[in-house]
Amino acid sequence: MTTDPTITEPQPLWRGRNVAQILGVSPKTVNKLVREGKLPCVQVTARERRFTPEQVQQYIESRSTGIRVDKKAAPAVSSRPKKGGEKSFSFSGVDLRREMQKWR
Numbered sequence: 001m002t003t004d005p006t007i008t009e010p011q012p013l014w015r016g017r018n019v020a021q022i023l024g025v026s027p028k029t030v031n032k033l034v035r036e037g038k039l040p041c042v043q044v045t046a047r048e049r050r051f052t053p054e055q056v057q058q059y060i061e062s063r064s065t066g067i068r069v070d071k072k073a074a075p076a077v078s079s080r081p082k083k084g085g086e087k088s089f090s091f092s093g094v095d096l097r098r099e100m101q102k103w104r
Contacts, residue, residue: 012053013042013044013051014051014053014056015051016030016031017030023059034049039051041055042055
């Protein structure tokens with residue numbers, strides 16, 4: 001009996017909850033990743049999905065980033081001036097009160 005060289009030994013298939021545990025996410029997130037096409041799977045039935053270790057490893061490698069040594073410092077964040085800071089009009093609050101008192 002001859003063996004076919006194209007047939008390989010079956011790989012273990014992991015359930016979604018096992019993959020979720022490996023990735024540190026919820027099973028719902030695993031299903032979402034599959035629907036978005038980011039995580040490949042083996043569709044066993046209409047409701048059941050399984051994952052090979054290679055598929056999970058491939059996903060992890062695709063999402064991994066190297067350490068960037070050449071990263072520049074982030075620019076300073078400019079924020080709005082505080083309320084009541086610089087006056088947008090040419091007279092002070094004291095002048096405004098005096099003017100309002102004249103109106104009475």
